[in-house]
Amino acid sequence: MPWCPKCETEYRDGITVCADCGSVLVDDLSSSKTEFETVPQTLEEIVLNMNEEEAHAFLEETRKEALERRKQLAESPGLYVESSKKAQDFKSGGFSLLFVGGLGFIFVLLVLFNIIPLHMNLFSKYLVIGVMGTMFILFIVMGFLSIKSYKKFEIKASEEDNLTQKLTEWCQENLKKEKIDKDIEETSEELLYFQRSEKMKELISNKFMNLDSAFLDSFIDDIYPDIFG
Numbered sequence: 001m002p003w004c005p006k007c008e009t010e011y012r013d014g015i016t017v018c019a020d021c022g023s024v025l026v027d028d029l030s031s032s033k034t035e036f037e038t039v040p041q042t043l044e045e046i047v048l049n050m051n052e053e054e055a056h057a058f059l060e061e062t063r064k065e066a067l068e069r070r071k072q073l074a075e076s077p078g079l080y081v082e083s084s085k086k087a088q089d090f091k092s093g094g095f096s097l098l099f100v101g102g103l104g105f106i107f108v109l110l111v112l113f114n115i116i117p118l119h120m121n122l123f124s125k126y127l128v129i130g131v132m133g134t135m136f137i138l139f140i141v142m143g144f145l146s147i148k149s150y151k152k153f154e155i156k157a158s159e160e161d162n163l164t165q166k167l168t169e170w171c172q173e174n175l176k177k178e179k180i181d182k183d184i185e186e187t188s189e190e191l192l193y194f195q196r197s198e199k200m201k202e203l204i205s206n207k208f209m210n211l212d213s214a215f216l217d218s219f220i221d222d223i224y225p226d227i228f229g
Contacts, residue, residue, distance in 0.1 A: 101139030
């Protein structure tokens with residue numbers, strides 16, 4: 001009867017692979033157990049079983065793969081967020097910071113001129129005023145910066161709206177289902193979606209140069225149902 005050298009589970013004749021761990025079954029558990037236990041199970045064990053030259057080459061290759069993966073992640077486009085949404089976020093955040101910072105600074109002035117008394121010694125009072133005043137001034141500065149960013153993204157949102165309108169009009173005239181599916185073989189809906197999207201991206205990029213990749217992906221997601229239903 002075959003046995004799993006790792007799980008030590010007995011199987012009936014005809015089965016060759018363990019259903020739990022995927023190990024190849026053996027006929028004699030006692031003779032294979034020692035050999036199985038000597039197989040390195042961790043990265044540390046793998047390196048320790050190498051000589052110095054092999055270990056150095058292995059670690060160097062691992063380092064290069066990690067750096068390459070990190071580079072790919074850094075260069076991959078992030079999730080697209082519309083400029084109008086960014087503008088709205090900066091606007092609401094900026095006015096909130098200005099409101100809180102303004103109220104706080106007024107409170108600090110009232111404490112400074114003893115309109116709101118604080119029952120503490122002079123040193124502690126001015127220390128509290130200094131810390132709180134600095135914090136609320138920082139809120140006000142951040143609020144103004146957020147409002148400035150809001151205006152910048154508001155202009156960009158208008159430009160994106162115009163670009164989206166141009167893209168939509170061009171796609172309605174030039175991107176037909178038959179044209180996109182011309183060189184695409186019938187397959188599952190999931191694969192069709194990806195193949196069609198890549199074809200649409202190629203056709204649009206040939207007409208409109210230097211489009212942001214994340215913006216284009218978002219646009220194709222929006223217009224895809226209009227073309228294919």
